[in-house]
Amino acid sequence: MLQSGVISDEQVEILINDVLEHHGYDFTGYSRASLKRRLSRLYSLDKHVSFAEFRYKTLNDDVYFKHFVEGVTVNVTEMFRDPSFYQLLRQKILPNLNTYPFIRIWLAGCSTGEEAYSVAILLQELNLLHKSLIYATDINPTVLEKASNGMFPLSQMKSYSENYIASGGVKDFSSYYTANYTLAKFDEELKRKMIFSTHNLVSDRSFNEFQLILCRNVLIYFDRPLQFRVLNLFDQSLENLGYLALGTKETIDFSPISSNYKKVGTEKIWRKANT
Amino acid sequence: MKKIGALVIGGSAGSLDVLLKILPEINPNLDFPIIIVVHRKQGTDSLLSDLLSHRTELKVKEADEKEKINKGYVYIAPSDYHLLIEKDYTFSLDYSEKINYSRPSIDVTFQTAADAYGEQLVCLLLSGSNADGVNGLISVKKNGGITLAQDPDSAQVTYMPEQAILRANVTDILKIEQMANYINSLNS
Numbered sequence: 001m002l003q004s005g006v007i008s009d010e011q012v013e014i015l016i017n018d019v020l021e022h023h024g025y026d027f028t029g030y031s032r033a034s035l036k037r038r039l040s041r042l043y044s045l046d047k048h049v050s051f052a053e054f055r056y057k058t059l060n061d062d063v064y065f066k067h068f069v070e071g072v073t074v075n076v077t078e079m080f081r082d083p084s085f086y087q088l089l090r091q092k093i094l095p096n097l098n099t100y101p102f103i104r105i106w107l108a109g110c111s112t113g114e115e116a117y118s119v120a121i122l123l124q125e126l127n128l129l130h131k132s133l134i135y136a137t138d139i140n141p142t143v144l145e146k147a148s149n150g151m152f153p154l155s156q157m158k159s160y161s162e163n164y165i166a167s168g169g170v171k172d173f174s175s176y177y178t179a180n181y182t183l184a185k186f187d188e189e190l191k192r193k194m195i196f197s198t199h200n201l202v203s204d205r206s207f208n209e210f211q212l213i214l215c216r217n218v219l220i221y222f223d224r225p226l227q228f229r230v231l232n233l234f235d236q237s238l239e240n241l242g243y244l245a246l247g248t249k250e251t252i253d254f255s256p257i258s259s260n261y262k263k264v265g266t267e268k269i270w271r272k273a274n275t
Numbered sequence: 276m277k278k279i280g281a282l283v284i285g286g287s288a289g290s291l292d293v294l295l296k297i298l299p300e301i302n303p304n305l306d307f308p309i310i311i312v313v314h315r316k317q318g319t320d321s322l323l324s325d326l327l328s329h330r331t332e333l334k335v336k337e338a339d340e341k342e343k344i345n346k347g348y349v350y351i352a353p354s355d356y357h358l359l360i361e362k363d364y365t366f367s368l369d370y371s372e373k374i375n376y377s378r379p380s381i382d383v384t385f386q387t388a389a390d391a392y393g394e395q396l397v398c399l400l401l402s403g404s405n406a407d408g409v410n411g412l413i414s415v416k417k418n419g420g421i422t423l424a425q426d427p428d429s430a431q432v433t434y435m436p437e438q439a440i441l442r443a444n445v446t447d448i449l450k451i452e453q454m455a456n457y458i459n460s461l462n463s
Contacts, residue, residue: 009362024447031359031361031367032361032362033359033360033361033362033367033387033390033391033457034359034369036390037359037369037371037383037386037387038371074370074371076370076371076372092423107320127308175328181363220340220356220368220369220370221367221369223341224341225340249340249353249356250340254399
């Protein structure tokens with residue numbers, strides 16, 4: 001059973017400092033309550049006998065550190081999560097992008113790739129996939145490996161299929177994958193237009209211009225100043241008239257970029273003004 | 276008597292009826308916020324806020340991420356996110372793994388509230404069919420807060436408050452009709 005308070009506030013700050021100094025990962029702008037829970041969880045799951053041991057391994061063991069980053073960041077995701085959001089993408093946003101000869105989409109914080117495959121399915125059904133590129137990035141190389149495999153638990157397919165239908169999908173969802181023991185392997189065609197790469201929203205810069213940026217349920221883990229910085233990064237990476245999509249409980253309201261954006265419908269999608 | 280920083284109420288199956296009964300009797304000039312975490316189906320958020328806001332003069336709203344927590348409000352945890360409380364008395368949301376098959380998990384809110392409010396925290400666990408919230412109560416007690424459980428005899432589903440009484444050594448056990456008075460008496 002998960003216990004809180006295994007890791008103290010002071011220990012959280014020690015680890016944040018260590019990780020910044022020795023590994024160059026900057027967690028200083030992460031919301032502390034969540035970060036503390038993740039660290040306590042990791043400490044318990046990995047059965048460390050002392051904080052000193054936890055700290056030592058995090059500092060010195062590069063293999064363990066990969067596991068640390070995966071454990072500290074939240075990698076829970078779904079296909080077609082929030083069907084009404086995907087419905088808006090399908091009916092309005094993606095068809096609008098059809099006017100471009102080439103469509104560039106950035107999925108920031110893509111985790112294990114469920115959203116990337118969802119977007120690729122929409123693009124394919126709208127006959128846009130051939131001229132699209134999905135840049136799927138995450139801070140965490142381990143999840144990107146999983147994402148590029150395109151295999152998800154077969155046990156999830158019933159719920160994903162329901163989400164897909166609720167978002168306006170009319171095909172047989174199982175036509176997109178082949179069952180392989182406990183895994184569903186998704187059609188290679190979907191993957192051909194995806195580029196997986198590590199990108200740290202905290203420390204890395206803009207690397208291209210996009211017509212659509214999706215970053216859902218990532219900003220909730222950041223404090224306000226970091227949220228604003230990342231929104232600025234998105235703003236710099238978005239073409240005029242491009243779209244920015246956030247998670248259901250996230251907003252650009254009150255941020256420095258909000259004056260240049262207009263909300264589209266009732267979902268958390270904003271369109272950049274033509275300046 | 277000590278000043279109360281926040282009251283957090285957790286519940287699952289059978290807890291909505293209790294909330295509907297006690298909210299109208301709660302002093303609208305309460306000088307601490309109420310935060311409610313109940314298990315429920317996804318996508319029923321506005322429904323619950325509407326339902327509760329008709330029962331009280333306190334302002335009822337869903338908790339927004341990074342929102343400052345203020346007295347005079349009843350905050351509801353949004354469905355399908357964990358609701359965390361930061362040391363600066365703001366909310367954070369978290370979409371991590373379910374805890375006790377639940378998101379929002381009552382344990383998560385109780386535990387982070389215990390960290391933030393310490394002995395100024397009061398937590399009440401209502402009717403429900405699993406033990407989510409019990410570990411949270413243990414943390415609250417350890418940090419000097421007040422822990423309360425619904426009297427299982429008055430609960431539609433007894434397991435949750437029973438587990439609280441069995442394992443968390445709660446400060447008080449309350450029947451539904453005692454709850455509003457108890458809460459009002461915490462006002463300083």
